[in-house]
Amino acid sequence: MRVFPIFTLIVMVAVLAVVPMVSAQLPSAPSAVREEENKAKAAPTPALEPSQPLPAAAPEKASVPPPAATATPAAASVAPPEASITTIRSYVDEVNVIFTVTDKHGNFVKDLTQEDFRVLDDKQPPRQIVNFIRETNLPLRVGLLVDASNSIRDRFKFEQDSAIEFLNQIVRPKFDRAFVIGFDTTPEVTADFTDDAEQLSHGVRMLRPGGGTALYDAVYSACRDKLLKSGSPTGAVRKAIVLLSDGDDNQSRVTREEAIAMAQRAEVIIYTISTNSSGYKDKGDKVLERMAEATGGRAFFPFKAEDVANAFSEIQDELRSQYMIAYKPPKFVADGRYHSIEITVANRKNLTARARQGYFAPKP
Numbered sequence: 001m002r003v004f005p006i007f008t009l010i011v012m013v014a015v016l017a018v019v020p021m022v023s024a025q026l027p028s029a030p031s032a033v034r035e036e037e038n039k040a041k042a043a044p045t046p047a048l049e050p051s052q053p054l055p056a057a058a059p060e061k062a063s064v065p066p067p068a069a070t071a072t073p074a075a076a077s078v079a080p081p082e083a084s085i086t087t088i089r090s091y092v093d094e095v096n097v098i099f100t101v102t103d104k105h106g107n108f109v110k111d112l113t114q115e116d117f118r119v120l121d122d123k124q125p126p127r128q129i130v131n132f133i134r135e136t137n138l139p140l141r142v143g144l145l146v147d148a149s150n151s152i153r154d155r156f157k158f159e160q161d162s163a164i165e166f167l168n169q170i171v172r173p174k175f176d177r178a179f180v181i182g183f184d185t186t187p188e189v190t191a192d193f194t195d196d197a198e199q200l201s202h203g204v205r206m207l208r209p210g211g212g213t214a215l216y217d218a219v220y221s222a223c224r225d226k227l228l229k230s231g232s233p234t235g236a237v238r239k240a241i242v243l244l245s246d247g248d249d250n251q252s253r254v255t256r257e258e259a260i261a262m263a264q265r266a267e268v269i270i271y272t273i274s275t276n277s278s279g280y281k282d283k284g285d286k287v288l289e290r291m292a293e294a295t296g297g298r299a300f301f302p303f304k305a306e307d308v309a310n311a312f313s314e315i316q317d318e319l320r321s322q323y324m325i326a327y328k329p330p331k332f333v334a335d336g337r338y339h340s341i342e343i344t345v346a347n348r349k350n351l352t353a354r355a356r357q358g359y360f361a362p363k364p
Contacts, residue, residue: 031255093332094130095121098138098238098269098324099296099343099355108321109351110135117353119327120342126327133324139237140176140319141193141230142167143222143268146204147245147275148182149213155277155305159244160204166242166312167200170319179226180204183218184211185251193226215245216252216259219270219291223259228266238322240269242315243291246276247284256287260294261338265360271297271318273311279303296356329361336363 097119101109114132119125144163148156171178173195180191180203191203219241227239241263249256263270272288274281285301292299298318300311329339340358345351 031253031258093328094326095126095329095341095359096236096267096324096326097296097341097343097355098136098322099353100318100322101345101351101353103352104350108317110321112323112345112351114325116345116348117323117325118344118346119325120340121327121329122331122339123342124330127330128328129325130328131324131326135320136238136322136324138324140170140172140178141227141237141239142170142176142178142319143226143241144178144180144200144204145187145218145222145241145243145245146180146182146207147184147213147215147243148207148209149184149211150209155275155308156207156209158305159273159275159308160207162309162312163242163244164201164204165309166316167204168197170316171195171197171200177230179222180207181218181222182207183214184209185214187214187218187221193230212251213245213249214251214253215243215247215249215287216254216256219243219259220252220254220262223262223266223268227268228262236324238269238319239267240271240297240315240319242312243270243272243288244275245272245284245288246274247272247282247287249284249287256290260291261360263291263295264338264356264358267356267359268295269297269356270295271315272299273308274299274301276301277303277305294357296354298354332361334362334364337361 101112103109112134114129119129144167146159146163167178167180170176175195177193177195178191178200179189179193180200181187181189189203190206191200194200222241227241230239231237252259270291272292274285274288276282276285281301285299289299291297298315300314302308302311325343338358338360341355343353343355345353
């Protein structure tokens with residue numbers, strides 16, 4: 001029958017068009033890549049590889065010749081041959097760290113000077129302190145990540161209202177920008193980078209609870225796709241994620257540590273607000289603590305719904321009460337290796353400096 005080849009062609013074209021769209025959305029972390037490789041080894045060999053040409057459909061009438069090819073040798077020669085391009089890479093051997101100092105009561109300390117701090121890079125002092133800024137007024141780049149899985153239904157409406165109020169207060173028009181991601185089994189951007197409070201509020205209102213929880217995937221993709229290359233025409237920015245979740249992940253393809261590593265590469269501080277209303281910390285809360293501590297942020301555990309708004313308020317205060325220090329590492333090598341960071345307040349044991357725990361050197 002003549003219909004069969006045409007039907008086969010349509011199905012195969014549709015399959016080939018869908019495959020790259022799906023794979024492009026998956027995280028490229030090592031664990032995700034290994035998972036794809038294992039699936040590929042286990043899968044049977046398809047009858048037709050995507051790289052092979054599709055069979056042509058049979059003509060309706062034998063008397064109608066197939067259409068002539070549109071490309072000719074003369075036309076093909078018009079395109080210039082690929083020329084070798086010399087790429088010059090330059091690595092900036094400078095580390096920027098934003099951090100917060102609190103006293104034993106948790107109050108922010110904002111009047112310290114550069115001489116009050118001791119910085120260690122891989123347990124060695126830096127070659128040079130390049131810059132020090134107190135009470136930074138840098139532009140904010142904030143990602144609000146809201147767990148929209150079934151496990152956080154109880155006080156979801158109240159948390160939405162608190163998140164909207166936070167965004168309305170923290171984002172200054174033409175200066176700061178924020179985005180909203182809701183996640184259950186997959187992350188979904190409901191409001192892209194903007195300084196428009198109305199768009200951000202609408203993005204939060206669009207969220208509906210349901211499905212599993214891919215927390216690590218959401219953090220990983222937000223850092224990689226949104227915050228890694230986000231900047232400002234005026235220079236440095238403060239990048240932060242506010243994560244509203246119970247910490248229980250059951251769907252992610254990347255691991256917790258891979259999500260943390262991507263946040264450190266993107267120089268993102270993670271603040272977590274637990275939605276656990278049981279009255280005691282569980283396994284998910286420990287996950288939230290780990291992600292916050294590794295990136296220089298804080299974990300909040302508002303056991304009552306009314307405390308959620310207070311957590312957002314404290315995050316806002318902290319983002320306005322930070323220091324920034326820039327230094328040159330003692331031994332700079334562009335090898336992609338992880339380096340630890342330690343910042344302490346000299347001669348002030350009652351004060352605590354909180355910063356990200358490390359960074360990755362650029363790769364050659």
